[in-house]
Amino acid sequence: MLEQTAEVIKTASDGIWVQAVEPSNCGTCGGKGCGSRRIAELFQRKPRHFLVDCDLSLSPGDRIVVGIARGNVLRSALRVYGLPLGLMLAGALLAQSVRPGDGPAVIGMLLGGVAGGLAARGARSVRPVVLRREDISVFHMKKG
Structure with a gap:
């Protein structure tokens, strides 16, 4: 504690x-x-x-x-930083696989980041x- x-x-x-x-x-x-x-x-x-x-x-x-x-601090940090970062990477990879190029990858990254930010904000914090x-x-x- x-x-x-x-x-x-x-x-x-x-x-x-x-x-x-x-x-x-x-x-x-x-x-x-x-x-x-x-x-x-x-x-x-x-x-x-x-x-x-x-x-x-x-x-x-x-x-x-x-x-x-102690575990709550690590879980909160992963939720606030890890979730948006993971969804940014997933969005970029998904967009890149659907339509190759830097533009779609950037758009996918931005959409994944926004989704990750909203998901992290909506979760109940301890x-x-x-x-x-x-x-x-x-x-x-x-x-x-």
């Missing part, structure tokens, strides 16, 4: 909206700040919010731990779930 600390942003009828909380310092970079985090901040200006399933009674500002099964509340006392013990 992959876990991430998050903060509750708002509650909804079908779950809660959360924002990932970055750890303050993991020690790997010597306290100078994570280089990969800085690169990510260049491309993403505002924090992203995610809808997660929740059985707990939570309010905005609560810190929680959300999780998702949402992360709230595993537990974050223990605040752990943060106080580490600092002092």
Whole structure:
């Protein structure tokens, strides 16, 4: 199970909206700040919010731990990237076999890509779930 600390942003009828909380310092970079985090901040200006399933009674500002099964991440990646790519190749090959030439292959590839994109978008995605509340006392013990 992959876990991430998050903060509750708002509650909804079908779950809660959360924002990932970055750890303050993991020690790997010597306290100078994570280089990969800085690169990510260049491309993403505002924090992203995610809808997660929740059985707990939570309010905005609560810190929680959300999780998702490892296999679900791989299946989602294959659905989002693999399905459109596979249908693009299949469309190009099918069009090429019906009518040889680059033009029909490109049209078949585009049609396969659109079909793959629609199929990937229409599938139900697995949402992360709230595993537990974050223990605040752990943060106080580490600092002092």
